[in-house]
Amino acid sequence: MVKKVEDLQEYRDAKDLEVRMHGLPSEAQTVIIQNIINQTCWHGPVTREWMENEIASQELLDNESLKLVTDHPVEDHFGSEIHVGDKWFEDGAGRVVLEDNVEDYLIEVANVEFCRAIE
Known part of the structure; x- marks a missing residue:
């Protein structure tokens, strides 16, 4: 076998x-x-x-580092649905952003530019 x-x-x-x-x-x-x-x-x-x-x-x-909440938002700033167990943050302006959308938030809202060092 x-x-x-x-x-x-x-x-x-x-x-x-x-x-x-x-x-x-x-x-x-x-x-x-x-x-x-x-x-x-x-x-x-x-x-x-x-x-x-x-x-x-x-x-x-x-x-x-997580704050556990029972009354969570239904969706984040980008329209993604928030489910039990999801992680998100809320910025000073009250925008809720899921962990999976952090990069989008940094680019679109915080105007962050990502760079990579080369030679």
Whole structure:
């Protein structure tokens, strides 16, 4: 009987960590990547337990900064529907912006110009 990779517990654990990692803000992902490099260079291989602890600590930091509300807006400034579990911010002018629309907000409302350094 041939076992599929998807049936292995190690595979499911790795996928769970991947989903949790992608659920974090990009800043937290960057911190984890820097810590992986540091761990690998100075202390040895990254274990699943180490990675779980690293992601859990970033999830904790991310969740501590959130204000939990039960009476949330129906949609954000760009017309996107807000569902239970969504993250958003409200600016000083009262505009509500979903996490997925932050870049649009920065470009269209805050007039931010994104740049990339080259040579």
